Amino acid sequence: MEESLDFISSLPSEILLQIISLIPLKEAVKTSILSTAWRSLWSPFQVDLEIDSDYITSDEASKKLIQAMAMFLKSHNSPELWKFCKYGMVFSAIKGVQKELYLDFSVDKEMKSNLDLILEPNCSISSKHSIEITSFSSLKTLHLRSVNHHGKSLVSTLFSNCLQLESLKLEKCNGLQRIDMKANICLQSFTMMDCPDMIGITVSAPNLKSFWYRGVLPQIQLKGSPQLIDVILNLREGLGQNEFDCEDVLSLLASLKDIEILTISGWLLQWLCTAGVIFRRLEFQFSKLKELRWIGSLMDRPKRDSLACFLNIVPLLEILFVKIDQSYSSISCPIFHHYWHEPHLWMDYATVKSNASELKHLKLVKLIGFTNEEDQLLLMDFLLKKAATLNSMIVTSPENQSWRVSRIPYGQLKQMVRSYSKQIGISSANKECFFGLKEEDNNGLCPENGQCL
Structure with a gap:
């Protein structure tokens, strides 16, 4: 077994990339523990965004973030890891071959915040950046880790244009107190784990089939989900x-x-x-x-x-x-x-x-x-x-x-x-x-x- 693993690890990186592109993202990431050769495949491509944190909600900030994320999603390499850096926010993004996106804000500061997610086109942005929005709309799975005060604006913008999203997962979001989500008929699965400050969860999703929650007891309202x-x-x-x-x-x-x-x-x-x-x-x-x-x-x-x-x-x-x-x-x-x-x-x-x-x-x-x-x-x-x-x-x-x-x-x-x-x-x-x-x-x-x- 070890000899087979050593042989596979000795293959050129282009072939190793082909191998991990054929498996789901969760299993692909686990290959990083196999050897140095596999770990090197996950060296992040760093993107520096020169945006002052005081203007995080401005049109120019939204434009730059959307363009950068769209470029990442349109890249032909899958799976792939990018690290986005800007004043006031640092986060990593991993995309998989099965239209999966994983965002991790865990390196950023924790602050008390609420998160409103509405799954419908953001007209103020899509009219200016329709090409970028098209890149978001094909996502099927969105996994968010450690969403915080600074990251919630990007998450809300991204979510609002993931029109074919079927699965959403949030985990380890310290400081997140409330989430209010309105989804369309595509969303079928919502998972939330280990958010210790959670007070209230409101979900409206007409075709939701599974709701999985782990953590403290918040006030939970599941509205209009007859398929649950x-x-x-x-x-x-x-x-x-x-x-x-x-x-x-x-x-x-x-x-x-x-x-x-x-x-x-x-x-x-x-x-x-x-x-x-x-x-x-x-x-x-x-x-x-x-x-x-x-x-x-x-x-x-x-x-x-x-x-x-x-x-x-x-x-x-x-x-x-x-x-x-x-x-x-x-x-x-x-x-x-x-x-x-x-x-x-x-x-x-x-x-x-x-x-x-x-x-x-x-x-x-x-x-x-x-x-x-x-x-x-x-x-x-x-x-x-x-x-x-x-x-x-x-x-x-x-x-x-x-x-x-x-x-x-x-x-x-x-x-x-x-x-x-x-x-x-x-x-x-x-x-x-x-x-x-x-x-x-x-x-x-x-x-x-x-x-x-």
Whole structure:
């Protein structure tokens, strides 16, 4: 393998460029770690723009920026890295062969800012620079990193003319507090990750199919997106500097009632139950949800019971993933002063189990990060009891060892152990039965499409 890599690395740079031009941008960039020869392909071409930062919004500044970016996008070399330098702003730009553009402002200063993105032609600019605008309009994927106060003007101008844009991703935008985006029918995917100062997100995109978010809990409004299918709410950083507003969260959940795939942080369900929400009494259900992914730092009794409560409004659920990741931050639940609340959180396990709805369509359960804790065992027992048509339950330890689970009454334990050479028994927490764990040949770490954020 090493000999093959050395041989490929010894090829002329023109051939190496041809190789990386045939693969997606994300994989192409990774070649820079292979050797010095590959790394040299990513030496940036530097563009110095002599523009005073005090006039960043002027027509002349916009003209120079647009012309420079258009020249970059029209270049025949792909993938390619340019570094743009001007007074008050430095950023790098990488374009890929599949109409991808990656902008990184991380070397610039961080300042508090908001970002308004409107996906429609910017008439004041396009009338003067129609050729340059044509270069932007063919972009399919736009990836923005560390967008800041100085960079947002360029980003807004660029976005407004990416008329065929299908995928937008923002990450590590420190200082960015709010984003208001209005997109056309082309945009199908919006991802936002690790923006610690985020307060509010408003998205209007009629053909949006996936919304993936990771970070602190902001106020999120998704307007006019009837095609939305897949949503990730990985709130691993808790509230940040924001306040918890139960009504805002319920409004968000109501807007997601027709999605088919949902990833959600366990602490949010627990807080809703503790704050007074009774899921059975809500005016909506997740009537189309087929796949649910619960993620959190631990599975304790309140989180287990709040998940059981939430399952009452997911009548057609077919697949459930529960990921317990101890590297996640532990989010402590505050004290809420309410006269009514989700009663499951104050009931014993037997009552919770008897009052919960049957999971008539649940076929597959995966417990990731299984540690044999009592509350995890009770969750297994609950799911095996309520899901009459369950085909498979797989548990995976933090060490990535996986077992297939079956519920074994005490009277059948000896017979079941004889039938499997690699099976162990764990007594259920309520001492009603054993769980038979048969070792899996392959692990069940992640959902089939691998999207855990």
